[in-house]
Amino acid sequence: MKIKSAAFVKSCADRHAADADEFAPQIAVAGRSNCGKSSLLNMLMGAKLCKTSSTPGRTRLINVFSVECDVPFYFIDLPGYGYSVAQKSVSDEWSERTDAYFRRGENIAQVLCLMDIRRVPSELDKTLINYLRDLNLPFTVVLTKSDKLSRAKAAKSRMDIAAALGLARDNLFVTSASKNIGRDELLDRIQCILSV
Ligand SMILES: Nc1nc2c(ncn2[C@@H]2O[C@H](COP(=O)(O)OP(=O)(O)OP(=O)(O)O)[C@@H](O)[C@H]2O)c(=O)[nH]1
């Protein structure tokens, strides 16, 4: 799939998270803070539209982007979870906002669950996956930062993470935003999802 253009639409703050509902269909991006959500979106959209940062917790709002292509859709950049156990209020805030978002999620065509390929899935990662299963929301796991590992190590990590999550290996996409790896495969997958 070729993206013709992409643009920032709006940021939705806490109490106005429902403002995201009017956009359809949506491909939402979720994952731990700092796992590379905003960077992956920039790679997919071919433009630096999302703010990225080495400081975890950069994205604190629900950000909406419109994508022009054969099957136009919206990317939703969600705030990351679990960046500090000490800041409980922040994670509570995350759950409240995203929980409300997912529960209303009739326009969600797919949730991309991003995970750093170098990390064993955390309890929060597993919670997210089980939570999406419970809500019957379709998801795809996207492994990020594959440039940090050799090809062999990346392949092994993909297998281990798939096993830890109880998923088939084919359901996990390997990507690198800094090396532009996995872009075409993931965009084709998104096109398939949107075309059904
Ligand atoms: N080497 C490498 N670094 C990456 C890659 N993707 C993201 N990063 C780095 O990881 C850090 C976090 O990236 P972001 O895209 O801001 O992560 P995020 O998940 O949006 O973070 P929050 O908004 O805080 O939840 C930044 O320093 C990025 O440069 C990648 O593919 N390879």
Ligand SMILES: [Mg+2]
């Ligand atoms: Mg971000």
